[in-house]
Amino acid sequence: MPADALSSALLPAGLHDVLPSEAAHEAAAVERLLAEFAAQGYRRVDPPLVEFEENLLSGPGAAMSKQTFRLMDPHSQRMMAVRADITPQIARIATTRLKNEARPLRLCYAGQVLRVKGSQLRPERQFTQVGVELIGALEAEADAEVVLLAVQALTAIGVPHLSVDLCVPTMVSRICAGLGLGEEEIRELRAALDRKDAAAVAAVGGPAAALLESLMTASGPADRAMQALAALPLPEGAEKDRRRLTETLALLRAAMPGLTVTVDLVEHRGFEYQTGLSFTLFSRAAGELGQGGRYRAGAQGEARGDGKGDGRGEPATGFTLYMDTLLRAVPAAKAPGRVYVPHGTSWESARKLRAEGWVTVAGLAPVADAAAEAGRLHCGHWLADGDVRTVG
Structure with missing residues (x-):
């Protein structure tokens, strides 16, 4: 290939052309996922790729600020942003255009996102997100519904060896606050827990050290983790997290007894805007397929997480699937002749x-x-x- 042709085919790091067979594979998988969502009452919405910066990066969108491309709108002379995540847009639609719709509100979506940089797990900077949001429901049944829907949809398109990892990213902060630790100490503990560094937890944890070490060692298969968690003395705030985790797991077990479920009691990374029970979806064939969990739709800043209407957004939960990873686990449908x-x-x-x-x-x-x-x-x-x- 001539040098000038090679130059014209070169793309920035993390971006690539999706060629016919891969594009057809993705389109078919997206269509089947959306059909599964629609069958359980989730209606599709399609927000724009670019919005005004202050809208896109408010509430849950603030967590994606460092991953967001910005540009000046020559028409309005206002700063705009290219979406790095679709969930904040669905929250905006729910709390503005659909604010008078009956709750709980069930919405689904599929679309491209663009990020400033990739990660070790996901070097791609542009990829398709597909997901659902359930807005306006506080019950544990809502948490269970979105987990079960994700598993059912992934199973329907042929993803093998599925498992779900449950976590409550607010639990550690509530334990630390309940035991009198300050914000700086909590930040240091968070960093140590993210590294699973027991020595650092013991060194900086103070009165919370022993309890947090117990949470670390208890994490693993759901039944074992929940048995260990039930025996721990938790502050009142964290007790609410334990109760929600217990209720949701019971609902999952009743609906899908054979589902592989693990529990990570100290996980926080990747769940910065979540305000309650959250989860990650895995397949042995491809690794992490998506994430979901509780947040506040339309909230400005971090919600109290106490389950009360405090004027800081509606209770919501949902999940996002990452099609670039998911397609590695999905067998391509046989193409028509x-x-x-x-x-x-x-x-x-x-x-x-x-x-x-x-x-x-x-x-x-x-x-x-x-x-x-x-x-x-x-x-x-x-x-x-x-x-x-x-x-x-």
Whole structure:
């Protein structure tokens, strides 16, 4: 390939062209996921790729500030931002355009996002998000519904070896606050817990050290983790988190007894705007597939998390699936057969083939060898004298 052609094909790090087979695979998977969501009452919305900066980065969107591209709108002379996450947009729609709709409000979406940089787990900076948001419900049943819907939808499109990791990212802060630790101490503890550094937790944890170490060691398979958690003396604020985790796990067990569930009692990374029970979806075939959890739709800043209407947004929960990762675990659907329709074939003949499930590729000019032309155009079949014949 000439140097100038190579230069024109070069893309920035973390961005890539999605070529026909991969694009078809993703489109089919997205369509099937949205059909699963719709079957449980979730209605699709489609927010814009770019919004005014102050709207996109308020409430839950503030957590994505460092990952957001910004640009000046030449029309309004106001700063705009390219979405790095769709959830804040759904929250905006729910609390503005759909504020008078009956609650709980069930919405779903699919669309592209763009981020300033990738991560070790996800080097891509542009990818498709698909997900749901359940807004206006406080009950544990709402938490269980979104987890079960995610698992059901992923199973329906063929993702194998699914597991769910539950966490309550607010629990550590509530334990520390209940035991009298200050903000700086809580930050240091958070960093130590993120590293799973027991020595650092013991060194800076003060009165919370022993309890937090117990939470770390208890994390793992759900039944074992919950048995250990039930025996721990928690401050009143954290007790609410324990109760919600217990209730939700019971609902998951009742609905899907065979689902693999783990519990991480100190996880926080990636859940910065969550205000209660949260979860990560995994497959042994591809790793992390998506995340979800509780937040406040339309909230400005961190909500109290006490389950009361405090004027700081509606209670909400939902999940987001990452299609770039998910597709590695989903078998591609068998493509329909492609048949070459030679030049001069009537439109009605080609239409009948499509009605039978074929993909037709029309010849635009006469050729000497229709079978060879079919092979050149990646068709496994060609039409001759009204019959579909196999190439080769």
